[in-house]
Amino acid sequence: MADVESPRPVMSLKEQREELRNGNVVGYHCKACGEDRFSPMLRCPKCKSGKVERRTFSKTGTVVTYTVQSVASEQFLNETPFAFAIIKLDDGPTVSGWIPWIAKPKDLPMGQKVEYVASYKPGMMFEKR
């Protein structure tokens, strides 16, 4: 194995961010078992196959669980209160996202339908549908 370059991920985090900025939700897909992931995967955690490709998922999904953030970190200081949510994409994996304008739990029922919207902030922003 002299001087053979190690394999790169099929998509870098930088490329994923660029896709998101253009409004595309792109992640990783296991060709062997069909597992979808949004976080980097070089080997499938489910079936342990190395046959991973990049795939575009749907922008719509459902809120699985969430919190309303009142005390935020620096980048989100001016957004409080907002929701940080775990969202199951209709066609794709479960992802982390944030939803602006959520001040109290009444503003966001569990199971709320949401849609990804490209934003200037890091991370995925969703809006209620």
Added chain:
Amino acid sequence: MRDVCVVGIGSTKYGKSDLSARELMASAAQGAIADAGIDPDRIASGIFGNAFGVAEKQGHLGPLIMTALGLDTKPATVVETACASGGTAFHHGYREVAGGFSDAVLIGGVERVSMLDTLTATTYFAYGSDFTYEGGTGCSFPGLYATMARSYFQRYGATEQDLANVAIKNHENALHNPLAHLQKRITMEDVMGSMKVADPLKLYDACPFSDGAAAAILCDEKTAREFTDTPIFVEASARAGSIAALHDRPDLTSLPGAVLAGQTALQQAKLTVDQIDFFEVHDCFTIAEVAASEDLGLFKKGTGAKAATDGLTRIGSKRPINPSGGLKAKGHPVGATGAGQVVEVVKQLRGEAGGRQVENARRGLTHNVGATGGTVVVNILSRRS
């Protein structure tokens, strides 16, 4: 593998300190050396947990601590596994002694964050998450556990009041712990009326930002017997991991690494959970204590919150959890916490825990979680007599 014993323990008071991390760690270490009665020059190496050393603009903390102890030629390592750093340091010290590489090792953990304001500390702590997806998407550390709490409530019908009972109990226990950060009795009204941090979690569901350090001296049994006739034995030291990002986990009411590390530790010790007399678990948030109590098999899944409300986790009950006051009230100097849990278990097993003593404590378990379970360390200690 050799049997490993704890022969000395030391801890600073937890809370707000004007000492730097190196001074805090050296102070706890000196306490442990004095407690053991060991000649410090017999210590082969130091292993220390520390998570946010860069907050003090200082890397490579190990040699600074060793130099302060007059052990400048002895090697030291700082390990980082977020909130499990102290437990991980203990685990590696255990391996070094059990494997026969050293006869006496100094382990510990330290954190100093009180010079940071709330905003800066919240930002630093979020680095312990999968920051690309979690912290960087606005989630704070309390926010991660809050999403778990809401999942738990939805699945099992538990309430904010159930979680409040965890906090009330831990604050009660800490009243008897002179080294605890928060020594203040709290009521249901206090908890329910406290500031929302990350709904449904409030100020009193959260551990505070604490400074502090804890240390222990680990020896093989033969060396240990030079110093004491009643060494405390490490019956098990196990670790496991979980997927870091919550969104990639199928179940948010349990930490897979905690289930695994707990089972492995019980197998190593050849014990059942019923043979353990008390538990120091990682209650960085009230929901975390509930999840821990189920992951370790103390209560059936979905019943841990109700068990807290029914008083089944108090000192004097069948399953005493966090007699020290836990992270909630004893405090959570992140890198120190896992080492501090060991210090508490040793005190309990020696019968030196004063007003919070668990009667006839023969075996105790520590459960130390990094972030949301990416790292989990479970140790079982006993007095074998």
